[in-house]
Amino acid sequence: MSGVQNRAYLRHTGRIITDSRVTVVPVATTPAAPVRPEAYDTATRAALEHIDGQAVRAVADGRPERTRKGYAQDWASWSKFCADSGVPLLAVTSGTLVMFVEWLWTQPGWKKGTCTAPSTIDRRISGTVVSARTEHGVKLEEGVARLARNRLKQLVKEMEANGETRGRGQAAPLLVDHLAAIRAACPDNLRGIRDRALVLMHFAVAGREHELAHNRVRDYADGTGGLVADMRVSKIRPRVVPVPYGSRPSICPVRAWTAWKEAAALTDPDDYAWRRLHSRWHTLMEGGLQPESIGDVITRAGERAGIEIRFTGHSPRRGLATSSRLKGHDQIVIAKQGGWAPRSKVLAGYLEVVDQSEDNALIGVL
Template sequence: MDPSLRNLDHPTTSASDSSIGPDPHEGDESMRLGDRQIALPSPVAGSGTFDRLVETARDYARQAVSENTLRAYAKDWAQFARWCRMRGADPLPASPELIGLYIADLAAPQGKAQSPSAFRPPSVFRPQSAARPLSVASIERRLSGLGWGYAQRGQQLDRKDRHIASVLAGIRRKHARPAVQKEAILPEDIRDMLATLPHDLRGLRDRAILLIGFAGGLRRSEIVSLDHGRDDTPDSGGWVEILDNGALITLRGKTGWREVEIGRGSSDQTCPVHALTQWLYYAKIDFGPLFVAVSRNGLKATQDRLSGKHVARLIKQTVREAGIRPDLPEAERIKLYSGHSLRAGLASSAEVEERYIQKQLGHASAEMTRRYQRRRDRFRVNLTKAAGL
């Protein structure tokens, strides 16, 4: 059994996990840079009122981008700074030529350079084995992170510069591939997954997570960001109201607030609203985070909000224990499923008009919703025959 799946409430951090991350100091510095951009204009004399306004403005500036995005951008900058340092280059000022070389190395790694040292002969410094090439989407995300990093340092990265744009266009043309989609969790799958959960406090919670995530078409980050009531915690991403006909979830999304309606199911065993009320009752949750960790003895709910990683681990563990896709080796089966499998499962299973699924998932276009539909009648509308052929 994968050790990372053994204890969902108290995962351990291995040494290998820390070795792949950016230097903590570099990341923290990038996270703090945005605060430094907010200050009084030089001609204005400081005062108590202005100082308080500066702190308020800095607080709003920190809220402009989510913590996860800031963390990802900080990591992008730290990795780029390390790449430059290992090659004797300086990341500042912004150099389109250098960025072009960087993204070329991300697409086709040439090996990790080593910094020279006065204590070793030059023959020692040979490139290490090449790193794994990044996908086009990952490279574009890195560029967004670098653009943010330069902006926080008072500089501008021109992504339209030919040294960047032409290289990126070539990478797209040569390496772009259709996105690898995760397998959808279908109704029969989720029933089997629910059957693997224990009938204790932890099992009640995980049952509610799976059913609410599936019926609401929620992202894993949205599931764990929910509070019991409105404005219960500063980091709340939404709240839940239990009504007679179902549960109404109010979510804060990328483009604003949206409501998700989750109706009651046909039986208590698979009803997401029933599962949620059972968890809230026995865990005695009437304030704060909706889904929290459970004590090691499994008898008491703590006040610690779960992370999105818990949802991913829960899905992989229950998929494995339920024996879903027995035609594949266990390692391949687990890789097929993630938090997005719940959203894809709803989109693929609900026998309703597409616009209702689009609204539930919070998509701006029907085309995005169709990407989540793993099984649908692709040729229901036959334009060939409609045209008279």
């Protein structure tokens, strides 16, 4: 190959020789324009819809069982409304959701002689919208439930003006003094040791019933100055919570957990942290406590201590928020401990009750 031919060949292949060295020069190419979504053919659209459907199903199946049951109940309520009113089942619109709210307002509540609580109606709206989107593939307009919630607020105002009450109301906070009374009333047997540890830990992590029900022994690990509790199963916000030793040994959650772990011989890290006990012999049984049973332990513990307030499974959670605020902690710090959103309206409502008594315009005036 001659010098001229060699140079032409190198130029053609993108290589030019300069001072016996080879320099690579990229050959300019024009990339093909990507196909726009509106130009997809039928097969591509079908494949993408199938992928989207599988993704939605995977996320839905990954929800906690309690959440799935709740959504199923909400959709069942919507289905009954549709059958009663003649609304097509998948016609989830702003107008039909308003009709749904007004229909729910007249339905019986959790107890005979009561009507549906506003909080239940609000949850029914959410469950219906989510189920329509995820379970039935209905494409809903953004903010489809806004009008329905505004109508619910109007009905609540009318209810309050008429002096009517609905629902069970908010859970009473379980406070530090209550913890001391509960601890003192727990019997010195395996049930008493378990109940004491469960109530104290429930308070310390500001837990939800289902979070503690899913805990295994390995989820309470030794940490600096106490324990590290892994609330890994949560329908809202999984989190790792530091639990330091308490300044009062009698109500210290770390010491109480250690006592329960040793008394129950919980040596298998994969075993449930909160075990079922035989109702008569108080011996260990297979399996852990169900979420509802966690709440039952809290209720019975308060009754055993002779406290007139009826506590529920949510009481320790609210109690931690209340007690922490009384000590001056910021909302963000409290939210992190209990897995609330940093600006949670629910948490803000709990704290507002504390703030009204601690920072009241009448203090020092009368």
